[in-house]
Amino acid sequence: xxxxxxxxxxxxxxxxxxxxxxxxxxxxxxxxxxxxxxxxxxxxxxxxxxxxxxxxxxxxxxxxxxxxxxxxxxxxxxxxxxxxxxxxxxxxxxxxxxxxxxxxxxxxxxxxxxxxxxxxxxxxxxxxxxxxxxxxxxxxxxxxxxxxxxxxxxxxxxxxxxxxxxxxxxxxxxxxxxxxxxxxxxxxxxxxxxxxxxxxxxxxxxxxxxxxxxxxxxxxxxxxxxxxxxxxxxxxxxxxxxxxxxxxxxxxxxxxxxxxxxxxxxxxxxxxxxxxxxxxxxxxxxxxxxxxxxxxxxxxxxxxxxxxxxxxxxxxxxxxxxxxxxxxxxxxxxxxxxxxxxxxxxxxxxxxxxxxxxxxxxxxxxxxxxxxxxxxxxxxxxxxxxxxxxxxxxxxxxxxxxxxxxxxxxxxxxxxxxxxxxxxxx
Amino acid sequence: xxxxxxxxxxxxxxxxxxxxxxxxxxxxxxxxxxxxxxxxxxxxxxxxxxxxxxxxxxxxxxxxxxxxxxxxxxxxxxxxxxxxxxxxxxxxxxxxxxxxxxxxxxxxxxxxxxxxxxxxxxxxxxxxxxxxxxxxxxxxxxxxxxxxxxxxxxxxxxxxxxxxxxxxxxxxxxxxxxxxxxxxxxxxxxxxxxxxxxxxxxxxxxxxxxxxxxxxxxxxxxxxxxxxxxxxxxxxxxxxxxxxxxxxxxxxxxxxxxxxxxxxxxxxxxxxxxxxxxxxxxxxxxxxxxxxxxxxxxxxxxxxxxxxxxxxxxxxxxxxxxxxxxxxxxxxxxxxxxxxxxxxxxxxxxxxxxxxxxxxxxxxxxxxxxxxxxxxxxxxxxxxxxxxxxxxxxxxxxxxxxxxxxxxxxxxxxxxxxxxxxxxxxxxxxxxxxxxxxx
Numbered sequence: 043x044x045x046x047x048x049x050x051x052x053x054x055x056x057x058x059x060x061x062x063x064x065x066x067x068x069x070x071x072x073x074x075x076x077x078x079x080x081x082x083x084x085x086x087x088x089x090x091x092x093x094x095x096x097x098x099x100x101x102x103x104x105x106x107x108x109x110x111x112x113x114x115x116x117x118x119x120x121x122x123x124x125x126x127x128x129x130x131x132x133x134x135x136x137x138x139x140x141x142x143x144x145x146x147x148x149x150x151x152x153x154x155x156x157x158x159x160x161x162x163x164x165x166x167x168x169x170x171x172x173x174x175x176x177x178x179x180x181x182x183x184x185x186x187x188x189x190x191x192x193x194x195x196x197x198x199x200x201x202x203x204x205x206x207x208x209x210x211x212x213x214x215x216x217x218x219x220x221x222x223x224x225x226x227x228x229x230x231x232x233x234x235x236x237x238x239x240x241x242x243x244x245x246x247x248x249x250x251x252x253x254x255x256x257x258x259x260x261x262x263x264x265x266x267x268x269x270x271x272x273x274x275x276x277x278x279x280x281x282x283x284x285x286x287x288x289x290x291x292x293x294x295x296x297x298x299x300x301x302x303x304x305x306x307x308x309x310x311x312x313x314x315x316x317x318x319x320x321x322x323x324x325x326x327x328x329x330x331x332x333x334x335x336x337x338x339x340x341x342x343x344x345x346x347x348x349x350x351x352x353x354x355x356x357x358x359x360x361x362x363x364x365x366x367x368x369x370x371x372x373x374x375x376x377x378x379x380x381x382x383x384x385x386x387x388x389x390x391x392x393x394x395x396x397x398x399x400x401x402x403x404x405x406x407x408x409x410x411x412x413x414x415x416x417x418x419x420x421x422x423x424x425x426x427x428x429x430x431x432x433x434x435x436x437x438x439x440x441x442x443x444x445x446x447x448x449x450x451x452x453x454x455x456x457x458x459x460x461x462x463x464x465x466x467x468x
Numbered sequence: 469x470x471x472x473x474x475x476x477x478x479x480x481x482x483x484x485x486x487x488x489x490x491x492x493x494x495x496x497x498x499x500x501x502x503x504x505x506x507x508x509x510x511x512x513x514x515x516x517x518x519x520x521x522x523x524x525x526x527x528x529x530x531x532x533x534x535x536x537x538x539x540x541x542x543x544x545x546x547x548x549x550x551x552x553x554x555x556x557x558x559x560x561x562x563x564x565x566x567x568x569x570x571x572x573x574x575x576x577x578x579x580x581x582x583x584x585x586x587x588x589x590x591x592x593x594x595x596x597x598x599x600x601x602x603x604x605x606x607x608x609x610x611x612x613x614x615x616x617x618x619x620x621x622x623x624x625x626x627x628x629x630x631x632x633x634x635x636x637x638x639x640x641x642x643x644x645x646x647x648x649x650x651x652x653x654x655x656x657x658x659x660x661x662x663x664x665x666x667x668x669x670x671x672x673x674x675x676x677x678x679x680x681x682x683x684x685x686x687x688x689x690x691x692x693x694x695x696x697x698x699x700x701x702x703x704x705x706x707x708x709x710x711x712x713x714x715x716x717x718x719x720x721x722x723x724x725x726x727x728x729x730x731x732x733x734x735x736x737x738x739x740x741x742x743x744x745x746x747x748x749x750x751x752x753x754x755x756x757x758x759x760x761x762x763x764x765x766x767x768x769x770x771x772x773x774x775x776x777x778x779x780x781x782x783x784x785x786x787x788x789x790x791x792x793x794x795x796x797x798x799x800x801x802x803x804x805x806x807x808x809x810x811x812x813x814x815x816x817x818x819x820x821x822x823x824x825x826x827x828x829x830x831x832x833x834x835x836x837x838x839x840x841x842x843x844x845x846x847x848x849x850x851x852x853x854x855x856x857x858x859x860x861x862x863x864x865x866x867x868x869x870x871x872x873x874x875x876x877x878x879x880x881x882x883x884x885x886x887x888x889x890x891x892x893x894x895x896x897x898x899x900x901x902x903x904x905x906x907x
Binding site: 136137138139140167168340341342346349350351375376378379381382385386388389390394432434435436437438439455456457459460463464466467 | 578581582585634640747748750751765766767768769770771773774775777778779783787798799800802803806809810812813814819822855856859860861862863864881885
């Protein structure tokens with residue numbers, strides 16, 4: 043009973059705070075006098091962006107403003123493309139201690155059948171907070187087990203899951219064992235080598251291939267028996283067929299090498315997640331052509347002997363080796379901190395512009411949506427952030443935000459509660 | 469606010485540091501007390517700041533650090549952590565006021581090194597929040613490599629940990645109903661704290677009567693002293709004003725109830741921990757001159773943290789509360805400066821105001837603001853040097869100095885790392901070579 047009342051009050055708390063972007067009266071928007079950080083190419087001081095039907099109609103320094111356009115004077119502001127969080131739990135995770143609100147982790151070890159977007163809660167209080175810090179696109183991921191399930195790409199606006207979904211099944215998530223964080227001066231080890239898990243994976247892939255053959259044969263020849271329905275293998279089929287990428291969570295040096303061999307042998311498209319020790323085998327990752335998504339940099343280095351900053355300098359080393367990379371928050375409650383992970387890598391050797399690319403164009407390239415998002419270019423989706431400073435800085439404020447050309451409400455549970463209690467105290 | 473109560477305490481501030489001599493040259497000095505000095509120098513003699521300003525000449529052969537292009541700031545202070553301890557919660561009993569973190573200080577905890585890589589020079593390392601009344605906390609300097617004894621800061625306030633809400637009532641312990649312990653509700657938490665203070669009052673009176681009786685000459689032979697009770701001794705210290713409360717609290721209502729308890733018994737609350745709903749009752753907290761030691765934005769990990777808004781630090785600062793940003797974590801401790809910077813976005817603090825959240829404000833809360841927390845002549849030379857403005861997201865700590873002694877030097881770290889890598893490579897090559905010759 044106590045718990046029921048608890049949950050009810052939480053639900054009341056959730057509703058109402060996620061005001062979805064307000065509708066635009068005028069269809070054409072003109073942003074003028076902005077310093078445009080297109081991410082691709084040179085920055086444009088005093089630039090203009092014309093937005094029509096949700097797309098960037100024109101962008102540059104000397105663009106005429108169409109009559110009837112709604113004008114945003116962005117003098118003193120910088121225009122950035124909306125940021126992309128390459129791995130997070132937005133919409134899947136609400137309050138850590140309340141299981142009733144946690145939907146990113148299924149029980150069991152092999153769960154290819156579960157899809158993150160099918161648990162996506164558009165009213166999550168964390169979404170407006172992330173959005174008001176410049177994040178417009180996110181990969182929401184399942185976690186836990188060896189095969190965690192399917193991630194989905196979403197835009198951070200919409201009243202229903204369907205309104206938010208860009209790609210409902212983006213990748214199949216594989217989790218190889220993590221590493222213990224370094225807490226003592228003695229050398230630490232990976233929790234257990236991934237090799238065992240990779241053997242299991244190979245077996246799963248093998249079984250899926252047999253299942254696929256049996257199905258195909260039965261399809262060709264109606265007299266042949268259909269194989270028994272197998273849920274796990276059924277949902278692994280798109281991976282074998284090459285319709286679904288793999289995102290493999292892998293950390294230690296040896297595990298990365300083993301995972302590279304696995305990807306080669308199985309001939310699948312893969313992205314690595316985490317790669318805490320990627321800097322030790324940067325060339326190997328580069329040669330394999332596998333992009334990487336860094337996990338939260340708010341973490342301790344996995345091995346004491348590699349130095350206190352091994353996680354912080356990892357991105358710079360991989361970037362110099364030529365690996366395509368992206369940053370992620372790996373969070374729901376602190377998804378808003380995505381830009382600061384990129385800045386932290388910049389403090390430890392990554393070029394500042396490269397850091398920005400790691401939350402904009404590079405993830406767009408990794409996810410194959412760089413024709414639509416990730417930079418401010420003519421013809422792209424109008425996901426635009428107007429900020430009063432460097433978007434990776436904590437002190438910067440977002441003044442206006444557009445997703446698909448629509449201006450978003452920047453309020454959140456943060457501002458709503460603040461305003462409510464200001465009335466009492468002031 | 470927070471004036472030192474006893475003359476004795478003031479006398480203790482006459483520093484007895486046995487530190488090093490050092491000259492820091494040409495830095496942008498963020499003094500916290502007296503604004504910013506461009507191209508400034510700091511002369512340190514015997515671990516104390518002797519002089520701050522332009523073109524300072526030190527004694528001959530003094531160790532000199534070139535801080536050109538860098539930011540020189542007071543060493544950061546973490547008002548609430550649990551680092552350097554071999555234990556944090558004594559959870560078998562609800563009341564554990566007799567335990568002392570001093571007894572479990574472990575100077576070899578690598579978290580102390582982690583702290584100095586982030587410019588932290590001092591922390592209040594505390595009992596956990598599993599008990600309505602926990603144990604006595606300690607303040608340490610993060611002198612990595614020194615003994616436990618050398619880490620202690622005896623000048624700091626004596627503080628006792630209290631905790632309210634979900635943790636002491638054990639509501640997030642799932643499947644452990646066999647170890648059900650009183651209290652299980654906020655009513656019970658408040659009641660048990662009241663019970664203990666009533667007991668302590670009784671205990672003190674027993675001793676007072678005993679002492680009085682002992683003084684009077686009648687019946688002295690048959691007089692039996694009351695039983696010594698260490699739990700009660702700690703609370704008696706609270707009631708005498710020798711020790712202050714540091715109270716873990718989340719919800720506004722429980723925070724207010726604890727203020728009422730402190731008035732009921734006359735003990736002093738120096739600071740609330742976490743205080744995620746302080747913004748709701750800012751005027752009450754400000755009126756009582758109680759500080760808050762809080763997260764920047766780490767929230768929603770449990771129900772009582774689900775209305776913890778990132779504006780808390782900035783808003784409460786503007787309402788006149790002494791606010792510090794704490795880590796409460798052996799990881800977050802190395803990016804306290806990042807968390808402080810968030811109060812600029814959420815709450816509109818200036819760079820200088822945000823920096824105070826991790827320097828002078830925690831120093832005030834710990835009762836050591838006369839000796840640390842800002843760069844002023846006479847204060848301890850606890851200094852951090854950053855490559856960019858400490859409130860920038862791109863910043864990095866390059867050096868951490870305590871009492872004039874360099875405890876962390878990134879340049880040296882990089883050199884050591886390179887050397888080590890070279891040695892490893894050479895050994896590997898040598899092995900290869902000898903193998904080749906044998907074959």
